[in-house]
Amino acid sequence: MHRIHRLLTGAIVALAAAACRNDSAAPSSTPSTANPLLVAIARAGFDTAGARDLGDQFAIEQDILISKAVAARWAAGKHDARPGGPSFQWRTTNLVGQTKIYGLKVDLSGLASEPAWQSAAVSALAEWNNVGSSAVYLVQGTPADITIQAAYLHPDGCGVAAAASWPDGTNPGPTITVYTGFCGSPNTNSTKLRNVVHEIGHTLGFRHSNWHCRPPSCQSEGQAGIGAIQVPGTPSLDANSVMNGGTATVSWGGFSANDKLAVRTLYPRVASVVINSGSALDDVTGPNSWNYNVGISAYDVNGNYIPGKVPQSITLDHPSIAQINVYGQLEGLQPGSTTLRATIDGITGTAPVQVSTITITGPSSLGMTESGTFGGVVTGPTGPYQALYWTSGEHNPLGCDGQASCTVTGSQVWYSGEGYMQVVFRNQSTGNFITAWVPVAPE
Template sequence: MKKQMSIVLTCLCAVVLVVSCKKDQHTQTPAASGEISQAALNAIYNKGFSTADVHKVSGGYLVEGDIFLSEEDLATSFSGPVLRVANTEQYRTTNLVTNLPRTIKIKVTGLGTAFVAGADTAINRYNHANISLTFTRITSGTADITISGFNQGPSGGYITLGSSGFPTSSGNPYSAISMNTNSQAYGSNPNVLYVGSVIQHELGHCIGFRHTDYFNRSYSCGGSASNEGSAGVGAILIAGTPSGGDPNSFMLACSNGGNRTFNANDLIALNYLY
């Protein structure tokens, strides 16, 4: 998930995420465009993701603002159904979490108390949705999803608030969420509901949600119209979600700088999938 820096810089009192207690734990540095090979860009495009504003990070690439694709992800072949592009309907990835009902264990490592409270907020929101996935936070043992930090400043007028990925072909959720510890992302006065909203969004990706404004990121991010990827690859319409504008969906590509939880259409999508 991204945040426009113009909002961050002019409304810093309202843009309050969380300050990590470990700001140097993990750094993801954007690569110059020349460092990304044409073969990698082709693989990203063929996976159904946008090749605009691709960042090279440790172990892979950050695309569409908050989606991590590993080298292994790009090497895996895929063939999927045709995407019916509408306006801001809900979209899912080909792979979903399986073996339902199922409990997903989440661990927060190396981050401050606001991140822990934010994770609990997101977990409670999912559990109150009464779906076949139950989320629980653990402090020891093996987690299904680990939330940790990285440090990356703004790029191109935006700053990445967090990143994650999509479920595996074996039916497991994506195993990691990275949250930005850079001071320009979060400010100095964390707001737990905002933190929880970002983690809630990234958990959505982990269980198979793409961005609600997949077809046109400018809906939530501003700027010129930009489709996130080619039709027919890894983005499948979720039946029953609206074809008109949905300005409050938790899966919009860019943050609104505040507390954004599930709306009625998000709950329809969650219950349709799980």
């Protein structure tokens, strides 16, 4: 079961506040901006222009209610109480996987009979795609990762404009429902756009920025079974967050700077793909060689490594020279040069690849005291190649390092009935090491 989140309207909240007001309270009026409580509220980051005095609380920015008791504590320099307005950007425990966030498919076909909502949804996808430096990239299509559909009324009544499900494992919340019977006002193309942007945020794991202090009396939504983790780097107050709850009648004004910071922090956009730490790749073809585990890493615009990213594609310009085998390793097929390309979230990194063969000459078997000489020759596209190390299964070093050939006895090679001779070359053009080996049997 997907947990459903509700978006209550500012209108309903304001109505509830009015209903709770003592009859003897002063009538609503526009207070002086010199009011010390309003000065404290303004210092806390709220726009107090147009603030309304509702008796025991102020209405700020239309739908944010801050009690005078809280404002008085702020005015006294005490911030022990949760601020009555929006705070921090928050995420759920689950997030969409880094391998999935780019290119999520959104099915809007369920909005075909609701052109205003459909238009809002199309615009909402574009707004998410334009955050900048964010890996969130939404496209219309099926099979859908997120389905946006229309219904008449939320089970809680006409005060709910839209609802969404939370991320499920590493998948986005699968469903957003918009309610055509929504009775809040205004209910314009602009508020619809803001609502869809907001609900998409929930499907990607963003909680209400003010979840812990919802108007009118700073109620907390609690952990709600989904967790509440503050996104690092977001500041203490953000009255402009699109993820504030209770904002179904607020017009779209763009993501706040901290909304964008939160998105970029959780879902950083790939800016570069680096293969093998930026070095050329050397691989050896032949039966007695090892294939190459290729390191492919994604980095953001600031050069920070992005964990969890995997390539959507890895290709070689000349498939006859090398391939990526079923184990994901680079496997040389014949001597030559080619280029490896790896693409993550639409960004491609490249690395030059050299494939060589190493031919090791020498006896296929040796007696315990019998002496044999092994040599090695590299055939490759670059070079020159320098023999660096000779090793065997039993005795190392063999005293042949840096030499083109190595003379050993069987006792230096085999052990427990088997043995081998291995040589390591350095490609002096690329700086890489390549190696191969031959089996040597006992006699």
